[in-house]
Amino acid sequence: MHPVKPIIAFAQLNVPSELQSSFAGFKEPTPIQACTWPPALEGRDVVGIAETGSGKTLAFGIPALSRLIESNFKSSSKSGKSTISILVLAPTRELAIQTHDTLAALGKPFGIASVAVFGGVPKDPQVKMLKNASMAKDGMTTRIIVGTPGRILDLMQEGVCDLSGVDYLVLDEADRMLDKGFENDIRNIISSTKPAAERQTMMFSATWPEAVRRLASTFQTNPVRVTVGSDDL
Numbered sequence: 074m075h076p077v078k079p080i081i082a083f084a085q086l087n088v089p090s091e092l093q094s095s096f097a098g099f100k101e102p103t104p105i106q107a108c109t110w111p112p113a114l115e116g117r118d119v120v121g122i123a124e125t126g127s128g129k130t131l132a133f134g135i136p137a138l139s140r141l142i143e144s145n146f147k148s149s150s151k152s153g154k155s156t157i158s159i160l161v162l163a164p165t166r167e168l169a170i171q172t173h174d175t176l177a178a179l180g181k182p183f184g185i186a187s188v189a190v191f192g193g194v195p196k197d198p199q200v201k202m203l204k205n206a207s208m209a210k211d212g213m214t215t216r217i218i219v220g221t222p223g224r225i226l227d228l229m230q231e232g233v234c235d236l237s238g239v240d241y242l243v244l245d246e247a248d249r250m251l252d253k254g255f256e257n258d259i260r261n262i263i264s265s266t267k268p269a270a271e272r273q274t275m276m277f278s279a280t281w282p283e284a285v286r287r288l289a290s291t292f293q294t295n296p297v298r299v300t301v302g303s304d305d306l
């Protein structure tokens with residue numbers, strides 16, 4: 074057992090002050106944030122079971138940015154190779170865009186940019202965007218990709234989406250991604266990221282069925298499990 078001491082006030086959160094501005098107008102962390110932040114900021118893998126609207130984006134987004142900023146992210150962006158280090162997989166275009174917007178706002182004060190890629194729209198603009206992503210522009214470097222698994226795999230196979238530097242991986246709404254038949258795509262994508270020992274893997278789901286457990290046990294290392302709401306899962 075690894076008892077988690079929740080972070081029940083934003084002031085207890087030890088992250089750069091620029092990240093704190095994302096809480097403007099919020100009174101206190103939501104339960105999934107309070108319980109995810111302590112292990113996530115220690116670098117642990119977390120599997121979070123919580124329903125929609127519970128505040129999961131900041132639950133994984135704050136530790137993601139914090140880790141990247143601490144890693145002295147600027148040094149690695151000169152090679153011209155992929156600089157992507159945070160990857161978020163989401164089940165739908167809408168969720169991918171929402172999450173991208175939140176992470177882009179978190180990263181902006183640090184010169185960290187995000188791109189969103191998803192299906193149902195032409196590929197070419199996304200191909201161009203990813204080709205440009207390896208070059209720093211306006212003081213911003215693209216370090217985050219948020220997208221749906223099918224399109225990401227497609228872009229990887231086109232050779233424009235290099236995930237070999239990804240060391241913070243989020244499977245968001247994992248149960249919905251599996252319902253949509255993305256399991257094989259997800260497995261293929263994850264195998265292109267850094268190996269588990271060098272990667273922090275976060276997984277969020279509203280439910281906890283066998284297929285989600287299997288995915289967690291394949292890709293996570295000794296994860297801390299946080300359940301908010303019903304424990305009848």
Ligand code: ADP
Pocket residue numbers: 099100101102103106124125126127128129130131
């Ligand atoms: P989920 O991913 O669990 O469905 P989101 O991360 O999208 O939830 O958050 C749902 C809404 O709650 C968003 O509008 C977000 O800005 C807001 N929110 C996030 N954290 C807090 C908080 N600590 N207090 C109040 N509202 C919050």
Ligand code: MG
Pocket residue numbers: 129130168245
């Ligand atoms: Mg969400």
